[in-house]
Amino acid sequence: MSTEACRTCGAPTLLLDTYNGQRERFDVEPVTNPAAPESVRWYVSRTRGAVPATVARRPVGEPFLLRHTCRLTRQGTGDEELRAHSIAHSTGPRVPDLELVEGYEYSYRWPTSWAHVVRDEMTLCGARSVLVHLSEAERRRLQTMPVCPGCAARFRAHLERRRG
Structure with a gap:
């Protein structure tokens, strides 16, 4: 085995x-x-x-x-990414900057949260309790949100494995 x-x-x-x-x-x-x-x-x-x-x-x-x-779970509550205002001051990619392939989509926990990359109703970083069914207003809100650094890194790694 x-x-x-x-x-x-x-x-x-x-x-x-x-x-x-x-x-x-x-x-x-x-x-x-x-x-x-x-x-x-x-x-x-x-x-x-x-x-x-x-x-x-x-x-x-x-x-x-x-x-x-x-x-x-890939992120604990004590991680630096979760410090106050780190999401608002993020310099990482925004949702329009990171185009997803088929089978992946974006969701979030609350409006001031990261936009998480989701596959089969599960985030790539392990964050829990993201919205499953998004309304049109929630989809528009997603377009301005920064992408979760953990999800972005795992999504890019997945793309690299897919190409290789």
């Missing part, structure tokens, strides 16, 4: 065959939480691949894997 970085969040993951012939991405670190429901527990079998606890019974304390979900 080899690890591979998730293309969306960069977290280390395992890509495993499952008992039903599918391939699923799992977090690398096993979990031993006894309160976790059976529906999220996956065990690795030598003959059947990854098997959910609803199919294969195991002792409650045995370590298990979780299917990977991109939940890593």
Whole structure:
């Protein structure tokens, strides 16, 4: 079993065959939480691949894997980017300056926030709670907003991987 970085969040993951012939991405670190429901527990079998606890019974304390979900936050509340007025005085690109490719779009949390690059309703930098459905007025407001530095860097890196 080899690890591979998730293309969306960069977290280390395992890509495993499952008992039903599918391939699923799992977090690398096993979990031993006894309160976790059976529906999220996956065990690795030598003959059947990854098997959910609803199919294969195991002792409650045995370590298990979780299917990977991109939940890593890239910015903490203490980061310099979040200091007062750093957004308003940003010298980085504005929304019209960074043209997105198909599958990506812009959204934001609140009007004085960064414009985040979103793919599949998830920001590239890990920021949470951005608006999902934008009104026409919100789309117009986006045109004047500065782009989140974390999202811009990850989007440019994605474009470079795509070209290479």
